[in-house]
Amino acid sequence: MTTYKGLDDLLDSVNHQRLLAIDLGGTTGxxxxxxxxxxxxxxNLVKKQRGKRFEGPGMKFVRFDRWLRSLPRLRLVSFExxxxxxxxxxxxxxxxxxSHLTAFCxxxxxxxxxxxxxxxxxxxxxxxxGAAKKDMMIxxxxxxxxxxxxxxxxxxxxxxxxxxxxxxxxxxxxxxxMPPEKVKKKKKKKTTLRRSKGEITx
Numbered sequence: 001m002t003t004y005k006g007l008d009d010l011l012d013s014v015n016h017q018r019l020l021a022i023d024l025g026g027t028t029g030x031x032x033x034x035x036x037x038x039x040x041x042x043x044n045l046v047k048k049q050r051g052k053r054f055e056g057p058g059m060k061f062v063r064f065d066r067w068l069r070s071l072p073r074l075r076l077v078s079f080e081x082x083x084x085x086x087x088x089x090x091x092x093x094x095x096x097x098x099s100h101l102t103a104f105c106x107x108x109x110x111x112x113x114x115x116x117x118x119x120x121x122x123x124x125x126x127x128x129x130g131a132a133k134k135d136m137m138i139x140x141x142x143x144x145x146x147x148x149x150x151x152x153x154x155x156x157x158x159x160x161x162x163x164x165x166x167x168x169x170x171x172x173x174x175x176x177x178m179p180p181e182k183v184k185k186k187k188k189k190k191t192t193l194r195r196s197k198g199e200i201t202x
Contacts, residue, residue, distance in 0.1 A: 018072060019167065021159035022079045024097040026060065029152030031160040034072075036172055038160070040146065042153045043067060061096050068104045074112050077105055078163050080155055081116030117159055126158040128179035143177055 017036075023029035031040035045060040045067075079101060082094055105112040120130035126140040134151035141148050141157055148154040161176050 018074050019160065019163045020074050020077045021156045021163055022077065022101065023152045023155040024079055024094055025152060026093065027152050029156035031156040033160055033164060033169065038172060040153050040157055042150055061100050064097055065100050076163065077112055077114040078159050079116050080122060080159060081118055117162055122155060122158050122162065125162055126179065128181055145173060
């Protein structure tokens with residue numbers, strides 16, 4: 001049973017449609033759907049505060065957790081599900097951010113469901129190319145009427161597009177057009193010369 005602190009909480013739980021899309025990383029991109037209003041941005045979680053000469057490696061996770069807890073009540077969270085990383089350090093950091101995100105969702109009352117979207121799925125929805133580069137993802141945001149600050153925000157916006165489509169929600173202004181399909185290059189057939197038996201070659 002869910003207990004509400006007041007009438008505002010009750011109305012919020014019934015009417016809210018807040019979806020959060022996150023591109024996890026040292027600079028985390030985010031995009032939120034709040035009853036048809038879209039906000040987005042990116043936050044630097046590894047930047048040291050002025051006056052602090054040293055801080056432990058766990059501070060980036062502390063900042064991430066504080067940011068999550070500053071958000072309003074959420075109904076659904078989606079993130080970029082990365083399976084391959086450039087190195088061990090990157091894999092450890094991603095795992096840390098993901099652990100804090102899922103722990104946050106699981107400890108809410110009621111719990112917030114979460115899901116991951118594959119990197120290729122996000123890129124293909126945005127550009128038609130599952131291996132699109134960062135600049136292509138940023139350029140694709142023109143179709144959304146938004147100019148992202150960086151590729152992290154761009155990725156989060158396209159995760160949000162997938163979320164709204166899965167939830168049957170209309171993107172503000174106009175539906176997001178599908179990208180052109182990537183044209184596959186036809187492989188040239190190799191021609192092999194066959195010699196007949198008894199043929200004398202010079």
